[in-house]
Amino acid sequence: MATTRRDSPLTKQELDAWRGMLHVHRDVVARLDAELEREQGLPLSSYEVLISLADSADGRLRMGELAGALLLSRSGLTRLVDRLERQGMVARERCEDDARGYFAVITDAGREKLESARPAHWAGIREHFLGRLTPDDLDALAHAWTRVRTGSNSA
Amino acid sequence: MATTRRDSPLTKQELDAWRGMLHVHRDVVARLDAELEREQGLPLSSYEVLISLADSADGRLRMGELAGALLLSRSGLTRLVDRLERQGMVARERCEDDARGYFAVITDAGREKLESARPAHWAGIREHFLGRLTPDDLDALAHAWTRVRTGSNSA
Numbered sequence: 001m002a003t004t005r006r007d008s009p010l011t012k013q014e015l016d017a018w019r020g021m022l023h024v025h026r027d028v029v030a031r032l033d034a035e036l037e038r039e040q041g042l043p044l045s046s047y048e049v050l051i052s053l054a055d056s057a058d059g060r061l062r063m064g065e066l067a068g069a070l071l072l073s074r075s076g077l078t079r080l081v082d083r084l085e086r087q088g089m090v091a092r093e094r095c096e097d098d099a100r101g102y103f104a105v106i107t108d109a110g111r112e113k114l115e116s117a118r119p120a121h122w123a124g125i126r127e128h129f130l131g132r133l134t135p136d137d138l139d140a141l142a143h144a145w146t147r148v149r150t151g152s153n154s155a
Numbered sequence: 156m157a158t159t160r161r162d163s164p165l166t167k168q169e170l171d172a173w174r175g176m177l178h179v180h181r182d183v184v185a186r187l188d189a190e191l192e193r194e195q196g197l198p199l200s201s202y203e204v205l206i207s208l209a210d211s212a213d214g215r216l217r218m219g220e221l222a223g224a225l226l227l228s229r230s231g232l233t234r235l236v237d238r239l240e241r242q243g244m245v246a247r248e249r250c251e252d253d254a255r256g257y258f259a260v261i262t263d264a265g266r267e268k269l270e271s272a273r274p275a276h277w278a279g280i281r282e283h284f285l286g287r288l289t290p291d292d293l294d295a296l297a298h299a300w301t302r303v304r305t306g307s308n309s310a
Contacts, residue, residue: 006281007274014285017293020300022226025180028303071177075230119162126161130169132303138172140295145175148183148287 028128029072035124040117045073045080047121050089050114053106060105062095089113183283184227190279195272200228200235202276205244205269208261215260217250244268 004011010018033044040047052069053059063081067074081104084090089110095101106114130138159166165173188199195202207224208214218236222229236259239245244265250256261269285293 006286007278009273010277010280010285013290013293013297014281016297016300017288018280018285019226020297020304021176021180024300024303025176026226071174071181073230075228118164122165123162125165125173126169129303130165130173131161132306133172133299135168137295137299137302138168140292141299142168142171142175144288144292144296145171145179147289147292148179148284149175151287 024129028125031128032121032124036117036121039120040113042113042117045076046084046089047114047117048072049077049080049084049104050106050110053090053104054111054114058105059111060093060103062101062103066104084110179284183280186283187276187279191272191276194275195268197268197272200231201239201244202269202272203227204232204235204239204259205261205265208245208259209266209269213260214266215248215258217256217258219256221259239265 029044036047037043042050048070049066052066053061056065056069061069063077066081067077070077081090081092084104085092089107091105091107093103093105095103133141184199191202192198197205203225204221207221208216211220211224216224218232221236222232225232236245236247239259240247244262246260246262248258248260250258288296
């Protein structure tokens with residue numbers, strides 16, 4: 001196989017692997033967002049904030065930790081938390097050791113909303129992504145993600 | 156293998172495949188964005204607009220077409236095009252058949268900027284993503300993306 005210069009145009013094989021991920025990510029996330037919004041009145045960005053808080057100790061995170069925990073959009077996080085606070089799903093608490101900082105805390109109403117939304121979201125992830133793949137595909141993806149994240153190199 | 160209800164919690168295998176993609180996408184995109192910004196003064200969102208225009212007929216797209224072509228962020232597209240216009244890399248042209256609509260058109264300066272930025276970006280995609288995977292991994296990913304996008308179901 002010919003050696004490819006690292007700054008040469010991507011080959012077809014490389015494009016298929018890389019741009020394929022960008023396409024799939026964009027399309028699946030857009031569908032899940034539209035479904036959550038339509039069926040639960042909860043955009044995916046809000047769902048993600050609630051999940052991150054629910055999975056953390058005491059259901060609370062500093063705003064900076066919350067931004068780091070999110071897998072999707074971090075843009076407009078302050079506005080997003082403002083809206084969840086108005087909806088009664090998140091509360092703000094002052095950090096005792098940092099006068100300017102505060103925690104976002106999931107409320108009981110937020111946990112209830114999350115629990116009612118999760119099954120439909122899991123079904124959506126299966127419908128649009130997981131259910132279209134074989135168990136071997138799932139294992140191949142998981143292996144690839146581990147390689148990318150640990151930087152264990154091949155070539 | 157036990158049958159999984161479609162709205163039951165994701166299994167470990169499912170989580171590894173799904174959340175792994177979200178993690179990798181977020182982290183690789185964030186790195187590529189930071190590198191492009193630092194080395195070329197061009198955030199990834201601007202780069203993507205220039206690529207989409209350069210790849211289109213006559214280097215021009217209606218704003219709605221441009222939004223549809225983008226694989227990453229579509230948010231703030233008007234502001235983004237405003238900025239590229241101020242930087243001389245994109246021009247706006249009125250649509251003749253739609254008084255309120257306009258095209259975004261890549262300029263010669265935009266094409267030059269893009270050509271100078273591409274090799275470093277290709278190298279970055281290889282450093283942070285492609286180069287960490289084997290050729291078999293790349294093929295497995297491409298196959299998985301095709302299955303997801305065509306909806307050819309397995310189970």
